[in-house]
Amino acid sequence: MGDCMKARKILTYVFFLLVPLAVGGLASLIAYHGMPVYDQLAKPPFTPPAAVFPVVWTILYLLMGIGGARVWCSGKEDRRRAILPFGAQLAANFFWTVWFFGTGWYFFAFLWLILLLWLILWMMAAFARCDRLAARLQIPYLVWTGFAAVLTFAVWLLNR
Secondary structure (H helix, E strand, O other): OOHHHHHHHHHHHHHHHHHHHHHHHHHHHHHHHHHHHHHHOOOOOOOOOOOHHHHHHHHHHHHHHHHHHHHHHOOOOOHHHHHHHHHHHHHHHHHHHHHHHHHOOHHHHHHHHHHHHHHHHHHHHHHHHHOHHHHHOOHHHHHHHHHHHHHHHHHHHHHO
């Protein structure tokens, strides 16, 4: 691989890593402002400690970015089509934070997570057509989002 190709691949990875991290950073600002309310909510006993969330989400955003970069660098014809669900799920991911922490619409946030789970599955299927590993890298995200849906539903039940 020539130097130009290496540089282009590195820039692709940097771009695909920075986009999810930027979305996550913006979401964390919204979450931060909603934390005083969240801290006062009744939460189920299986709620992880607050310190777990930023660590887990950083890892998940990095895995999203690596997956997106792998798909883009695959050179496959479907790669452009695979990036559509990548962007859609990132937008839905961001807006969950708005609904949950920004507005306190806990039941709506739960329903939004159902949509997000569907978008993650769509992204994984699209990724798999270009790069199977890119799709597999999203499994932790799918599992964590499923857990987040259960947690969100429990928060809604306990605080309605």
